[in-house]
Amino acid sequence: MSFIGEEIARQPAAWLKAAAVAAAPDSGLPEPGERVAVVGCGTSWFMAEAYAVLRESRGLGETDYFAASEFPHERAYDRLVAISRSGTTTEVLELLDRRRGRYPAVALTADLTTPIVDAAEHILDLSFADEKSVVQTLFATTALTALRAGLGEDAEPLAEQVRTALDAPLPEEWLAAEQISFLGRGWAHGIAREAALKMREATQGWTEAYPSMEYRHGPIAIAAPGRLVWHFGPDADGLRPDVAATGALFVDHPEDPQADLVRVQRLAEATAVRKGLDPDRPRALTRSVILEPAGS
Numbered sequence: 001m002s003f004i005g006e007e008i009a010r011q012p013a014a015w016l017k018a019a020a021v022a023a024a025p026d027s028g029l030p031e032p033g034e035r036v037a038v039v040g041c042g043t044s045w046f047m048a049e050a051y052a053v054l055r056e057s058r059g060l061g062e063t064d065y066f067a068a069s070e071f072p073h074e075r076a077y078d079r080l081v082a083i084s085r086s087g088t089t090t091e092v093l094e095l096l097d098r099r100r101g102r103y104p105a106v107a108l109t110a111d112l113t114t115p116i117v118d119a120a121e122h123i124l125d126l127s128f129a130d131e132k133s134v135v136q137t138l139f140a141t142t143a144l145t146a147l148r149a150g151l152g153e154d155a156e157p158l159a160e161q162v163r164t165a166l167d168a169p170l171p172e173e174w175l176a177a178e179q180i181s182f183l184g185r186g187w188a189h190g191i192a193r194e195a196a197l198k199m200r201e202a203t204q205g206w207t208e209a210y211p212s213m214e215y216r217h218g219p220i221a222i223a224a225p226g227r228l229v230w231h232f233g234p235d236a237d238g239l240r241p242d243v244a245a246t247g248a249l250f251v252d253h254p255e256d257p258q259a260d261l262v263r264v265q266r267l268a269e270a271t272a273v274r275k276g277l278d279p280d281r282p283r284a285l286t287r288s289v290i291l292e293p294a295g296s
């Protein structure tokens with residue numbers, strides 16, 4: 001088995017542990033009402049989006065999310081949340097450094113031996129969810145679970161729901177799909193973007209992601225027989241018949257979008273193996289992007 005396969009399977013236990021970590025009184029996670037920015041790169045950026053949209057939609061305070069490289073430094077926040085498995089991603093470290101002294105930051109990381117530990121005032125130790133695979137699965141959803149627990153959500157039902165996504169067989173039509181578009185509304189859009197990235201990273205596949213209601217505004221032109229449209233959360237917007245009319249397959253599941261993402265992680269691994277690719281070590285990717293200082 002690849003590392004990623006084993007890491008995917010470890011998610012339910014890690015989610016429960018993450019909820020306990022987030023419950024610590026000195027976690028440094030945002031308080032209700034605070035104005036918060038959430039940042040990351042790659043997968044961590046998409047987890048930032050999911051959390052930020054979820055927090056604001058629960059009425060817990062304005063919450064922005066940014067790719068670390070696009071952070072608007074002139075803005076003031078009450079708190080920064082930085083997500084980085086490696087703890088070494090250059091854009092995240094630079095951003096933490098630039099805001100120092102203006103407002104506090106909490107960093108979620110899997111490696112306490114890295115510079116991020118000194119760059120943030122609070123650290124959420126998720127080292128139990130570190131990964132050997134370059135492609136993130138376990139750390140990403142574990143970080144999101146910790147953040148969701150910080151919003152008062154119970155991780156137990158989530159860890160229970162994911163069982164079906166972990167165990168159900170992957171249909172041949174998914175494995176054979178030539179193209180996949182992932183859709184979601186609200187916080188599930190971050191999950192859709194992560195699903196699309198997972199398939200691109202592990203399988204070199206052609207994937208896209210959109211907010212559900214944007215799909216009719218152009219992207220549906222791509223839908224065709226042999227292609228897939230995957231909706232995170234049940235389709236409440238009547239997209240199914242529109243997609244069916246194109247001949248593409250429409251997929252949605254009743255579970256929480258985070259639990260459904262696990263199906264896509266499994267699909268990414270299985271598709272990579274079928275294509276003869278190493279799902280742990282995609283071409284051109286490294287565990288972390290560490291940039292040389294400008295001008296060197």
Ligand code: F1P
Nearest residue numbers: 041042043044084085086089286
């Ligand atoms: C973020 C990240 C990964 C991506 C790639 C490079 O890393 O962009 O999401 O898959 O491996 O690094 P991190 O800041 O969470 O360690």
